[in-house]
Amino acid sequence: MTRLAAPPEAMPRPKKHPSADRPARRRGGRRYATWAWNALAMLLAVVFGFPIYWMLITAFKTSGDVTTITPKFWPRHPSLRGFAEVLHDPIFLDDMRNSLTITLSAVVISIVIGFFGAMAIARFRFLGRKVFIFAVLIVQMIPLLALTIPMSLLLDHAHLKNTTTGVIIAYLVFTMPYTVWTLRTFIANVPKELDEAAMVDGCSRWQTFYKIILPLVAPGLIATGVYGWILAWNEFVLANTLLLDNNKATLPMYLLYFQSSPVHGADWPGLMAAATLTSLPVVVLFVIFQSRISAGLTAGAVKG
Amino acid sequence: MTATGTSTGRRVVSPRIGRRGSGLAYLLILPAVVVLVGVTGWPLYKIIMLSLQRQDSGKFALFHSAGTTPFVGLRNFTRVLSDSAFWTVLERTLVFTVLNVGLSLALGMGVALLLNRVSKWARVILVAVLLFVWAVPSTVSTQIFYWLFSNQYGVVNWLLDRVPGVHMRGHDWFADPHQGLAVVTAVVVWGAVPLIAISLHAGITQIPRDVLEAARVDGASPWQAFTRVTLPFLRPLLIILMTLSVIWDFGVFNQIWFMRNGHPEPGYQTVGIYMYSEGVGSSHYNTGATIGVLMMVCLLGVMVFYIRQLFRIGDAE
Known part of the structure; x- marks a missing residue:
């Protein structure tokens, strides 16, 4: 920046402007100001990070270390008892298996169907294209909560209530439109000239899909899949409505069951261990893929 | 308008692709259309039908003998709308939404x-912390705050009790719904700030340096530079973040x-909770569906605004 400001002819300004000698003074002041801002940023980092720290630290505490009048900011007797308790609970293991099955199925189905749909709107002009785009967009805006009642009745009617399959189908409501929409952005970023060149060289339409476009949007597919994974893994309302048995539930449901069941009372280390285990797969994936995910989320907005 | 402009432009460039692949295009979107109709279109149709049928808690009647649940026009709506409980809940939801969206954005x-x-080092640290916060599921974050604000061994009570003259030991945050909803606000804002801050920061870095420099050279105060340069640049992004926040917070x-252990007291009910308790909790499917339809109507304006914005930026093209 300073180098940019140096050439005098680059900044034609009135000679006796009162602020003419300000930049120099300012720079010194700015350095102190930067330290003040850095300190504020660190304070914010502590405030924002504390809840997560507290979850982890509680999970590693013993019950005795939790129930003290003055909180222990570092576990005196670090223990894995909370984790052991949760991991030895057959319901937790069932629910984890259910969460995995449901999430993985919903994401894979959405990616396959979504990729085709995204191809269509990114590469073709056809009658009804705008209508389809509009439908995909509006569906993402519909509050999922409102759909729980009809969804539950319809799946009940199809004898799919209280089944994993039913929940997988229901989860397509929010994973599929999102996948179409995000993949469309990734496919649109692949120059059309590549398809055309491949077709001139004798590729068929289908071959251009999986030989040219698919490898190029592979990172996009992964990012989209990861975000779909996060959405499905965290979903609570639909699962809570559709699944009735404890051994058919998902992990978010397990958390509430644990929190509200009198057996576990105020078992904070156990609860925080369950919370940690539930968020772990999501947090790890998110932090790795965040830049791609948020690029997809706000691509249009930043493009301005 | 720009949308049609570009679309015709592209059609001129590659007319071959446009016309030849039409059939294939329909084949490609077929599965997506089937899913959209099956899991969204059908339930939407069903929820509207339910809202127009007589209140009947028997699932059997709703499906297997449609004749026993006659259509009653808008009677469900007049019943819900003439219930003062609905208006209390709606008012609470609106206040909650405005407060949460405002705080999150600010x-x-x-x-x-x-x-x-x-x-740079400070930025890297803060962004890393924000990413972790962003990634935490809302169910988990609520449980963490539930623990932080616990009356007996919660850290927040202990911390506030350190302040001279404040006695918070054993304070129950959830006895009074206003205080309880304040804790809920803390969870919501805590979870919403990362997305907003990181997107806006990305937006700010896109502002050409020389524009801000020019504003400064011309004697603009930092506040003027913010309102006259930064804000207009961020407008499209801000609008999208705001609409998304409204939709999320309205449907909280x-x-x-989780904060109420799956049994929110009346004082904690927002529209979403009210609908769920009526429709799923008490099996008043028709009443619940009616509230659900009203909820969607409330959000319709915001949705249309959001989609128009997407089309205007040209992202929907």
Whole structure:
């Protein structure tokens, strides 16, 4: 920046402007100001990070270390008892298996169907294209909560209530439109000239899909899949409505069951261990893929 | 208008692709259309039908003998709308939404500006923390706050009790719904700030340096530079973040549901919770569906606004 400001002819300004000698003074002041801002940023980092720290630290505490009048900011007797308790609970293991099955199925189905749909709107002009785009967009805006009642009745009617399959189908409501929409952005970023060149060289339409476009949007597919994974893994309302048995539930449901069941009372280390285990797969994936995910989320907005 | 402009432009460039692949295009979107109709279109149709049928708690009657649940026009709506409970809930939801969206955006903007101003190492640390916060599921974050604000061994009570003259030991935050909803607000804002701050920060870095420099040279105060240069640049992004926040906060569910152990008291009910308790909890499917339809009507304006914005930016093209 300073180098940019140096050439005098680059900044034609009135000679006796009162602020003419300000930049120099300012720079010194700015350095102190930067330290003040850095300190504020660190304070914010502590405030924002504390809840997560507290979850982890509680999970590693013993019950005795939790129930003290003055909180222990570092576990005196670090223990894995909370984790052991949760991991030895057959319901937790069932629910984890259910969460995995449901999430993985919903994401894979959405990616396959979504990729085709995204191809269509990114590469073709056809009658009804705008209508389809509009439908995909509006569906993402519909509050999922409102759909729980009809969804539950319809799946009940199809004898799919209280089944994993039913929940997988229901989860397509929010994973599929999102996948179409995000993949469309990734496919649109692949120059059309590549398809055309491949077709001139004798590729068929289908071959251009999986030989040219698919490898190029592979990172996009992964990012989209990861975000779909996060959405499905965290979903609570639909699962809570559709699944009735404890051994058919998902992990978010397990958390509430644990929190509200009198057996576990105020078992904070156990609860925080369950919370940690539930968020772990999501947090790890998110932090790795965040830049791609948020690029997809706000691509249009930043493009301005 | 720009949308049609570009579409005709592209059609001129590659007319071959446009016309030849039409059939294939329909084949490609077929599965997606089937899913959209099956899991969204059908339930939408069903929820509207339910809202027009007589209140009947028997699932059997609703499906297997449609004749026994006659259509009653808008009677469900007049019943829900003439119930003062609905209006109390709606008012609470609106206040909650305005407060949460406002706080999230203001704090998010503050953090974004801060990120732009601090040294690199500080930015890396703060962004890393925000990413972790962003990633935490809302169910988990609610449980963490539930524990932080616990009356007996909660850290927050202990911390506030340190302040001279404040006695918070054993204070129950959830006895009074207003205080309880304040804790819910803390969870919601905590979870919303990362997305807003990081997106806005990305937006700020896109502002050409020389424009801000020029504003400064011309004697603009930092505040003027912010309102006259930064804000107009961020407008499209801000609008999208605001609409998304409105939709999310208006339909807030997990944070309240978990904070109240799955049994929110009347004072904690927002529209989403109210609908769920009526429709799913008490099996008043028709009443629940009616509230659900009203909820969607409330959000319709916001949705249309959001989609128009997407089309205007040309992203929907």
